[in-house]
Amino acid sequence: xxxxxxxxxxxxxxxxxxxxxxxRIVASFIFPFVIILFLGESLDASIGQAMGYDFKLFVFTGVxxxxxxxxxxxxxxxxxxxxxxxxxxxxxxxxVSRYAIIVGKILGESLVAMTQGIGLLAFGIVIAxxxxxxxxxxxxxxxxPVGFMACLLGGSFGMLILPKLxxxxxxxxxxxxxxxxxxFLAGVFTPFDNQPxxxxxxxxxxxxxxxxxxxxxVFYQGTEDxxxxxxxxxxxxxxxxxxxxxxFLISGTLLFVREERNx
Amino acid sequence: xxxxxxxQHLVKRYKQSERNAVxxxxxxxxxxxxxxxxxxxxxxxxxxxxxxTTTLTPTSGRASILGLDVATQASQVRREVxxxxxxxxxxxxxxxxxxxxxxxxxxxxxSFRPTYASMPEAYRQEVIRLAxxxxxxxxxxxxxxxxSGGMKRKLEIIRSLIHTPKVLFLDxxxxxxxxxxxxxxxxxxxxxxxxxxxxxxxxxxxxEEAEQSDMICIINHGKVAAYGTPDAIRTQLAAQAYLxxxxxxxxxxxxxxxxxxxxxxxxxxxxxxLANQNAHQIIQRIxxxxxxxxxxxxxxxxxxxxxxxxxxx
Numbered sequence: 001x002x003x004x005x006x007x008x009x010x011x012x013x014x015x016x017x018x019x020x021x022x023x024r025i026v027a028s029f030i031f032p033f034v035i036i037l038f039l040g041e042s043l044d045a046s047i048g049q050a051m052g053y054d055f056k057l058f059v060f061t062g063v064x065x066x067x068x069x070x071x072x073x074x075x076x077x078x079x080x081x082x083x084x085x086x087x088x089x090x091x092x093x094x095x096v097s098r099y100a101i102i103v104g105k106i107l108g109e110s111l112v113a114m115t116q117g118i119g120l121l122a123f124g125i126v127i128a129x130x131x132x133x134x135x136x137x138x139x140x141x142x143x144x145p146v147g148f149m150a151c152l153l154g155g156s157f158g159m160l161i162l163p164k165l166x167x168x169x170x171x172x173x174x175x176x177x178x179x180x181x182x183x184f185l186a187g188v189f190t191p192f193d194n195q196p197x198x199x200x201x202x203x204x205x206x207x208x209x210x211x212x213x214x215x216x217x218v219f220y221q222g223t224e225d226x227x228x229x230x231x232x233x234x235x236x237x238x239x240x241x242x243x244x245x246x247x248f249l250i251s252g253t254l255l256f257v258r259e260e261r262n263x
Numbered sequence: 264x265x266x267x268x269x270x271q272h273l274v275k276r277y278k279q280s281e282r283n284a285v286x287x288x289x290x291x292x293x294x295x296x297x298x299x300x301x302x303x304x305x306x307x308x309x310x311x312x313x314x315x316t317t318t319l320t321p322t323s324g325r326a327s328i329l330g331l332d333v334a335t336q337a338s339q340v341r342r343e344v345x346x347x348x349x350x351x352x353x354x355x356x357x358x359x360x361x362x363x364x365x366x367x368x369x370x371x372x373x374s375f376r377p378t379y380a381s382m383p384e385a386y387r388q389e390v391i392r393l394a395x396x397x398x399x400x401x402x403x404x405x406x407x408x409x410x411s412g413g414m415k416r417k418l419e420i421i422r423s424l425i426h427t428p429k430v431l432f433l434d435x436x437x438x439x440x441x442x443x444x445x446x447x448x449x450x451x452x453x454x455x456x457x458x459x460x461x462x463x464x465x466x467x468x469x470x471e472e473a474e475q476s477d478m479i480c481i482i483n484h485g486k487v488a489a490y491g492t493p494d495a496i497r498t499q500l501a502a503q504a505y506l507x508x509x510x511x512x513x514x515x516x517x518x519x520x521x522x523x524x525x526x527x528x529x530x531x532x533x534x535x536x537l538a539n540q541n542a543h544q545i546i547q548r549i550x551x552x553x554x555x556x557x558x559x560x561x562x563x564x565x566x567x568x569x570x571x572x573x574x575x576x
Contacts, residue, residue, distance in 0.1 A: 002371055004375075005368055005369075005371065005374055005375050006368075006369060008375040009365060009368045009369055009375045012375065012377055013357070013361075016356075016357065016361070017354075017356045020356060021356075089318060089346075089352045090348075090352040090353075090354075090366070091369070092318060093317065093344075093346055094341060094366070094369040094370060095339070095341035095342040095369075095370065096369055096371075260318070
């Protein structure tokens with residue numbers, strides 16, 4: 001009960017802060033919209049026909065997952081802001097489990113990311129209607145739980161990286177190196193096939209890859225595009241994601257608490 | 264009953280540092296005492312507070328709060344202490360009430376509720392009471408970023424007391440506050456202390472704040488330079504107390520002092536040490552009409568500067 005209390009309290013604080021930060025809300029919607037609108041349209045016109053499936057939907061499912069993963073991951077950096085603003089002291093001197101604090105933080109940033117996700121989904125529905133895509137309501141709704149899983153994985157991945165970051169400036173320099181390669185390793189914009197062996201090896205350890213593939217696996221489940229687009233079975237992706245989440249959460253929290261106390 | 268705070272041979276050396284930030288420090292704080300930790304910037308005060316409040320692990324030595332070890336029983340220690348950090352630790356994006364609610368739920372006083380209206384009646388009454396004490400009234404529902412420095416400090420103190428800690432740590436609580444806010448804040452703290460007999464551990468640069476304390480510990484370069492009551496620490500400088508006299512008839516006064524065997528120094532006024540005698544006795548022995556009589560008794564600030572200065576030499 002006490003841990004649940006902590007998790008909800010910490011998560012709600014993040015959600016509340018997001019809802020009061022209008023510039024952040026606007027900015028967080030614009031980037032994925034631009035990507036889907038321009039990049040998706042452009043790729044669809046250039047290589048979409050050759051692929052034999054609706055490329056805008058392919059890009060949409062990729063960008064949707066990548067946005068959620070990345071938003072939750074970057075949201076975890078706000079722990080650095082809390083440290084710089086000295087607010088983290090107030091949280092970390094309270095008599096609650098460190099794991100509960102971190103889980104609350106990841107949950108909070110996941111909820112923040114999901115508010116973006118819901119907006120993106122609405123946008124996706126509009127695209128589907130315009131392009132006359134054959135998409136069912138259940139397909140659209142299936143993106144919500146897998147999107148949430150992507151958030152949790154992204155948040156825990158951010159937690160794994162966070163302990164070694166000394167400041168927001170360092171985080172801003174490091175995170176692009178951790179995020180941008182994953183766009184390609186996860187096949188966010190283009191299909192991930194016929195890659196050199198070392199790229200394949202890197203893709204195996206890329207957390208975003210499993211999140212993107214799970215989204216597409218669930219979205220394209222039962223359609224003829226499934227075998228052409230999805231890399232692994234959804235269950236396998238889900239299991240790997242859960243394993244990674246647990247591993248990142250435990251090791252990230254241990255490292256973070258140790259770094260904070262053993263300065 | 265165990266001491267409120269017990270520190271034994273505590274050492275802290277930060278990573279990549281070549282010297283100890285806290286170096287073999289020992290002291291005890293009894294229940295109900297106001298304990299002042301003094302020292303120049305970088306002396307190790309905040310490091311010591313961080314260790315005692317469990318946010319930093321010591322390199323060696325032992326520290327306990329109410330008999331609970333800060334290293335191995337950190338969670339239990341956290342339940343017993345309240346902390347006002349050197350830098351404000353409020354969430355400026357939240358309202359004052361939301362900051363209090365966050366603290367209250369993290370300390371397990373109430374279950375999480377997303378809004379003030381959904382919180383139990385007892386909590387809502389407590390918040391209104393606290394808002395009156397702090398002088399905020401309805402402003403308690405406004406974002407903290409709109410508050411003055413003094414208001415933020417007071418809010419932090421109220422927040423830190425809401426779980427009724429047995430030991431309150433104040434790490435330079437009045438830094439950056441104007442004199443009126445400082446006085447106001449101390450009046451409030453004194454009222455709280457008198458009401459619940461809480462132990463207060465204070466670090467400060469303001470010596471007049473330390474004057475009120477029961478015990479003082481002065482640290483410099485991480486080491487204890489002096490430890491005792493304010494009077495005991497001042498007494499260390501008793502030899503520096505003197506009487507300053509002068510007269511229109513300076514020749515007569517000089518001769519009289521020599522005749523009375525009272526050692527003096529001309530600065531150019533006549534400076535007589537009070538190390539072994541009091542001012543009244545000396546004045547009684549002087550018959551020459553005096554134009555100036557002034558005593559100088561070292562203050563805690565003099566003692567502090569002398570102790571820290573001597574340690575630096």
